Amino acid sequence: MDDLTIACPYCSAATPAFRVVVGYNELSCAKCKKPFSALVAKIRSKRSRGNKKNGSREYDVRVIFDGQERMVHFNGGYTDIELRSGDIAVFSIANNRVCIVHNETVANTWRIQSANPGCLGSMVGILVLSGAAIVAGVRFFS
Numbered sequence: 001m002d003d004l005t006i007a008c009p010y011c012s013a014a015t016p017a018f019r020v021v022v023g024y025n026e027l028s029c030a031k032c033k034k035p036f037s038a039l040v041a042k043i044r045s046k047r048s049r050g051n052k053k054n055g056s057r058e059y060d061v062r063v064i065f066d067g068q069e070r071m072v073h074f075n076g077g078y079t080d081i082e083l084r085s086g087d088i089a090v091f092s093i094a095n096n097r098v099c100i101v102h103n104e105t106v107a108n109t110w111r112i113q114s115a116n117p118g119c120l121g122s123m124v125g126i127l128v129l130s131g132a133a134i135v136a137g138v139r140f141f142s
Contacts, residue, residue, distance in 0.1 A: 009092040009099030039091040046083040074098040077113035
C-alpha cells in the first residue's frame with residue numbers, strides 16, 4: 001500500500017504514515033505525540049440509519065482486510081459519510097472510538113461527532129463475518 005497521511009483523532013494534525021498496511025496500524029501523532037490506531041480497509045458496503053430528531057446516525061460498514069470480511073459499527077452525527085463499495089477508507093481510532101473517517105478514494109474526511117465526550121466518536125466494534133453469519137466474537141480496538 002502507498003504511504004498515507006492519516007489525521008490524528010486527538011488534534012487532527014496530519015500524521016505521515018509510512019509503510020501503512022491494510023488492516024490495523026498503531027501510530028503516534030507527530031504533533032501531540034499521542035498514540036492512536038488506524039484501520040485501513042477496502043469498503044464492501046455501508047448502511048446507515050439516521051435519527052433526525054436526535055441528530056445522530058448509526059453506521060454498519062462492511063470492510064475487507066486480512067482475507068476476511070468484517071463489520072465496523074459506530075455512531076456519529078446526522079451528516080452521512082460517503083463510503084462506496086471498492087473505496088479505500090481509513091478509520092482513525094482513539095479511546096476505543098472512531099473519531100475520523102477518511103475516504104482515500106474520493107479524498108474526503110469526516111470528523112465523527114456525537115453526544116459522547118472524548119474524541120466525540122462512539123465505541124467501535126469489529127465483527128468477523130462469513131456471509132451473513134458471525135463466526136467470531138466482537139473485537140474491540142485497544
